[in-house]
Amino acid sequence: MVVKEKCSIKFEAIIDGVPEPEITWYKNGAAIETNKKHFKTHRINTNIYYLEISDCGLRDAAEYSVAATNEYGESSSRAMLDVVSASNFDEIAPIFLENLSDTTAAKDDKIVLRAKIKSHPVPKIVWKKDNLPLSLESNRILSIFNGEDLELIITTFTQNDEGFYEVYIENDLGQACSSCKLSEIKGKKPNFVKKLKDTEAKVKSTEKLCCRLEGYPPSEISWLFNGRPIESGLKYTIGKEYGNEILTIHQAGESESGIYECIAENTYGSAKTSANVLFLEKEKERVQFVKKLQDYDVLLDSTAYMTACVVGSPRPDFKW
Known part of the structure; x- marks a missing residue:
């Protein structure tokens, strides 16, 4: 970082740890006596820490570091500070x-x-x-x-x-x-700007249902399947991706076909969107030979191989 002489600068670190770590700031490896006029520390939102240096002089050009320590270990981060002379x-x-x-x-x-x-x-x-x-x-x-x-x-x-x-x-x-x-920002009830869409997918596939909403304060989100609440687990995963609300259905069977709803609610109101989702077996396909049996000659007492290729869904039965 670079600062002009007689100006101020701040270093910021985001630190997490349980139990809460002890934080120490250093200048060229020596602990800084903070909360004085020249060096001040601040903490916000439980895990954001600042070191503020006021009225920077050329003597403040140095390597600064912060160390966080609890009973399970220590972590540190460092940065260089360059002070540009006012005479320049x-x-x-x-x-x-x-x-x-x-x-x-x-x-x-x-x-x-x-x-x-x-x-x-x-x-x-x-x-x-x-x-x-x-x-x-x-x-x-x-x-x-x-x-x-x-x-x-x-x-x-x-x-x-x-x-x-x-x-x-x-x-x-x-x-x-x-x-x-x-x-x-004034309060606003939820509104789905991107709604769920009716969907058809194959059995045993993984399908993502996606919607997007606006509103303030942030909404509580719940998902329903045929009117029953859904919870994250082996079959379903509830989450967010790039601001979208996402329900992922894993290895779906025909029993997962039905009406899916996403409900959003805050102190100013609620909104919902729904879609009909069908999980189907592979599309049926009539039986047909893509390679037929062929006539051929074979020597007496030798082995004969007859080959044919067949397609069809469901899988066809074979009789010779």
Whole structure:
């Protein structure tokens, strides 16, 4: 990673473990004393960990690592940080290369309001919400600037975070401002935008039934066969693929033929889609010789072979 001198940077790690691991951050192999003004750690959504370095100096260029340890073992990850000297840049008044964008979010989402700027010296940065200064004292809301990318991170969105956001950047040569609106996604009952289709398949085949829905908050999904609930097991697998709801029927027999339903339900309503699925034996085929018996001569006392090839479904009986 690269950061401009006097700017800030964050390292992010997603760590899972049971029991909960102990987390330690290192700089060039030495443990970092965190939760100070220069080094701060944050944790969100139970398994996302940050190391934030504020007001980076040339001394901060180093290898950084994080180690997670519990009674069952240890895992670590590392990255290099390069700090670019402020003397390498020409003075310029702050400008926005990319402005903040309007954003929608659901409860508990991680939100990043992002802009790209150019400024030297490093600007003073002030965030506002609904025309009032935004408090950044809590670990829940972070402001990060690496010299080019400016981010406001809300680690867990709540309805109180809705509003009009502005960021002001200022140095001795001038100032600039960008703004955006952050809104909560409103509730919507489920609606199947891709429905189940009537299907015919062969006995002993594996068949996937697929549908897709929209709605918020996410729906509880249930599958029915001829009105009876289906659970995942040897015969059925319930899952998702690329945003689709999937029911997989394994090694189906004729007894798996019937009406399949997918029902979606959230706090705003419910919806369902259904299809008739038939599992059939291989299509019947009349008996016919594809290679017939042929006349031929054979010596006395020798062995004679007579060959014929027959097709048909179901398998035909043979009589000589």
